[in-house]
Amino acid sequence: MTPLGFTLAAFGVSCLAGLLGSLVGVGGGIIVVPALSLLMGVGIQKAIAASIVSVIATSSGAAATYVSQRITNMRLGMVLELATVAGALTGAYLAAFVPGRGLFLIFALVLTYTAWSMMRPAGRSIDPVPDPLADRLRLHGSFFDRSLGLEVSYRVFRTRLGLAVSYVAGVASGLLGIGGGVFKVPVMNLAMGIPIKACTATSNFMIGVTAAASAAVYFMRGEVIPFVAAPVAVGVLLGARTGARLLGGMRSGTIRTAFVAVLAVSALKMFMEGLK
Amino acid sequence: MRPAAQDPGAGTERAISRILRAGVTASLVTLTAGTLLSFLRGAGYGSRPADVAGLIGPAGSFPRTASWILGGLLRLDGAAVIVAGLLLLIATPVLRVAVSIASFARERDRAFVAITSAVLCLLLLSLALGRAG
Numbered sequence: 001m002t003p004l005g006f007t008l009a010a011f012g013v014s015c016l017a018g019l020l021g022s023l024v025g026v027g028g029g030i031i032v033v034p035a036l037s038l039l040m041g042v043g044i045q046k047a048i049a050a051s052i053v054s055v056i057a058t059s060s061g062a063a064a065t066y067v068s069q070r071i072t073n074m075r076l077g078m079v080l081e082l083a084t085v086a087g088a089l090t091g092a093y094l095a096a097f098v099p100g101r102g103l104f105l106i107f108a109l110v111l112t113y114t115a116w117s118m119m120r121p122a123g124r125s126i127d128p129v130p131d132p133l134a135d136r137l138r139l140h141g142s143f144f145d146r147s148l149g150l151e152v153s154y155r156v157f158r159t160r161l162g163l164a165v166s167y168v169a170g171v172a173s174g175l176l177g178i179g180g181g182v183f184k185v186p187v188m189n190l191a192m193g194i195p196i197k198a199c200t201a202t203s204n205f206m207i208g209v210t211a212a213a214s215a216a217v218y219f220m221r222g223e224v225i226p227f228v229a230a231p232v233a234v235g236v237l238l239g240a241r242t243g244a245r246l247l248g249g250m251r252s253g254t255i256r257t258a259f260v261a262v263l264a265v266s267a268l269k270m271f272m273e274g275l276k
Numbered sequence: 277m278r279p280a281a282q283d284p285g286a287g288t289e290r291a292i293s294r295i296l297r298a299g300v301t302a303s304l305v306t307l308t309a310g311t312l313l314s315f316l317r318g319a320g321y322g323s324r325p326a327d328v329a330g331l332i333g334p335a336g337s338f339p340r341t342a343s344w345i346l347g348g349l350l351r352l353d354g355a356a357v358i359v360a361g362l363l364l365l366i367a368t369p370v371l372r373v374a375v376s377i378a379s380f381a382r383e384r385d386r387a388f389v390a391i392t393s394a395v396l397c398l399l400l401l402s403l404a405l406g407r408a409g
Contacts, residue, residue, distance in 0.1 A: 003321035006328050007311065042332050056365050057300050060372075064296035067289055074289075078376060078392055085398045093405055137387060208296070208369040209395065215366050216402040222340060226358035227314070227321065227331040230307040233365065237304060 003227070010040060011231035018058060018239025023246065024259045025200070027179035027207070028236040029055050030114055033107060034266035038273065042228055044103045045095065048177030049223035052092075052214045054236040055179050059207035061237055062244070066201035073141040073194070073202045076156060081206040083163040084180065087170020088210045092217035095175050104274030107176050111267035114182050115260045125190045133159045143198055157193045166206070174214040179207040288379040292372050299368030306361030314354025321354075370399050 001009065017031035029051040036047035066072045095103070134140065134156040142153040156162075165187040169180035181203045188199040218224050314321050321331060340359070348356020373396050380388040 001328055002323055002325050003327050003331060004315060004323065005325075006331075007315075007321075046332065053362060053365060056369060057304065060296045060365075060368055061300045064293045064300070067296070068293040070289065074292075074376075075388070078388065078395065082391055082395055082398075085395055085402075089398060089402055089405060092402070209373060209399070212366050212369040213399050213402040215362075216399070217405050219362065219366065220340060220403055220405075224362060225332060226310065226355045226362070229362060230311045230358045233362075234304055234307055234311075237300070 006040065007227070007231045010036065010228060011235040013039070014054065014232045014235025015239035015242075018054075018236035018241075019243040019246075020239075020255070020259055020262070021236075022058075022240040022243030023255050024118065026114065026118075026182060026259075027055055028058060028240060029176075029178035030111065030182075031262065031266070032232060032236060033177050034111070034270060036228070036232070037104075038266070038269050044100045044107075045223050046225055046228060048095065048103070048175075049215075049218040050225065050229040050232045051177035052173070052211050052218060053224060053229045054233040055173075055177070055211040056208055056215055057233050057237045058240045059179060059204050059211065061241065063201075063205045063208055066204060069143075069201075071143045071197055071201040072205045073139070073143075073156075073198055074205065075137065076139045076141065076162075076194075077202045077205040079137060079139065079159065080162055080166040080184075080202075081209050083166035084170035084173070084184075084206050084210040085213045087167040087172075088174035088213040089170075089217065090167075091171040091174025091176070092214040093174075094171075095218075096221065098175070101274045101276065103176070104270045108267045108270035108274060110172060110176060110178070110182075111263050111270065115263040115267065117182055117186065118256060118260050118263075123186060123190050125193065128155065128157045128193055131157045131159055141194075141198060143195075145195075145197065152195055152198075154193060154195055154198070158191050162188060162192050170210050173207070173210050174217070177214070179204075180210065181207060288376065291375055291379075295372050295375060296368060299364060299371065303361045303365035303368065306364060307358055310354050310357030310359075310361055312354075313352055313357055317352070317354060370396070373399065 013035045014032055017028040021028040032051045033047045036042040037044045139156040142151055145152045166184055169183040172183060173180035184203045185199045188194045189196050321327060345356050345359055349360060373392055377389060377392045380392060
C-alpha cells in the first residue's frame with residue numbers, strides 16, 4: 001500500500017467506524033483501534049493514540065449540540081469529570097508500561113463486555129437513596145424531552161458511586177483510546193437515577209475533556225503520529241455526523257446485530273493477537 | 277433546599293457550545309490541509325509502498341517543540357500543520373473548562389470554581405506527565 005492508499009484506507013475505515021458507532025450509540029474508538037491494529041498494520045499503542053484524538057473530535061462535536069439543546073447536566077458532568085480525567089491520566093500513564101500483547105488482551109475483554117452490554121436486556125434501576133452530596137452541589141437536573149414533549153426533572157443519587165465508576169471509565173479511556181461511555185452510562189442511568197438521554201449527553205460532555213487529558217499524554221510521548229491521526233480524526237467525525245443525520249428511522253435490530261458481530265470477531269482476533 | 281440548578285446559565289451554555297463547535301471545525305480543516313500539503317509538497321509522505329512502513333513504524337516519531345511547530349507552519353510543512361491541528365483539538369475541551377471556571381467565578385460558586393480548577397490542573401499535569409513517561 002502506498003502512503004496515499006494508506007491515508008484513503010484509514011479515512012474510509014474511520015468513516016465507517018464513526019457511522020456504525022453513532023447508529024448503534026457507541027463511540028468510534030471501539031472499532032477504530034481493532035481496524036488500525038489488525039487490518040492496517042499500525043502498532044497497537046499508535047492505533048490507541050490516533051483513536052483517542054478522534055474521540056475528542058466526535059465527543060466535542062456532539063457535546064456542542066447536546067449542550068445547546070440543554071440536555072446535558074453540566075454541573076454533574078463537571079463533578080464526575082474530575083474522576084474521569086484522573087482516571088485518564090492513570091490509564092495513559094500505565095499504557096507506557098503495558099506490553100502490546102497485554103493491551104490486545106485488555107482491549108479484547110472490553111470489546112467482549114461492549115458486545116454483551118449491547119445484547120443484554122435493559123437492567124432494572126436500583127432504588128433511590130438520599131444523597132446529601134448531590135444536594136449540596138445541586139446536581140439534580142431537568143431537560144426538555146422533545147419526543148415526550150415535556151420537561152423531565154430528575155434527582156441524582158449515589159454521586160460517590162458515580163465518581164468511582166467514572167474513574168474506572170477514565171482509566172479504560174486512557175489505556176485503550178476509547179470514550180468509556182459504555183461503563184458510565186449504565187451506572188448513571190440505573191444507580192444514579194438519571195434519564196437515559198441526559199446520561200448519554202452528560203457522559204459525552206465528559207468524554208471530550210477525558211480524551212484531551214489522555215491525548216496530551218500520548219502526544220507528549222510521541223505516540224500520536226500525524227500521518228495516521230489526521231485521516232482517522234477527520235474520518236470518524238464525518239462518519240459520526242452522517243450517522244447522526246441518518247438516525248431517524250435506522251435504529252433497527254439488524255444494524256445492532258451486525259455491529260455486535262463485528263465486535264465479537266474483533267474481540268476474538270485481538271485475543272489471538274495477545275496470546276501469540 | 278434550593279431548586280435544582282441545571283446549568284451555570286444560558287450565556288455560558290452558548291459560549292461552551294460555540295467553543296466546542298468552532299474548535300472541532302478549525303482543527304478538522306487544519307488536519308485536512310496538513311494532509312493535503314504532505315502529499316502535494318516536496319519531502320512529504322512519498323509514494324512508494326515502502327514509505328508507509330517508515331511513516332507508521334517505530335521511527336515515526338517527530339519533534340514536539342514549539343520552535344519545530346512554528347518553523348514548520350511558516351514553511352507550510354504538512355506534518356507541522358497536522359500537529360497544529362492536533363494541538364487545536366486537544367486545546368478545545370481545555371478551553372471549555374477554562375470558560376466554565378470564569379463563569380462559576382462570576383456566580384461566586386466557590387465549590388464549582390474549585391472543582392473546575394482542579395480539572396484544569398489535571399489537564400495541565402497531563403502535558404507534563406507525557407514528557408516524563
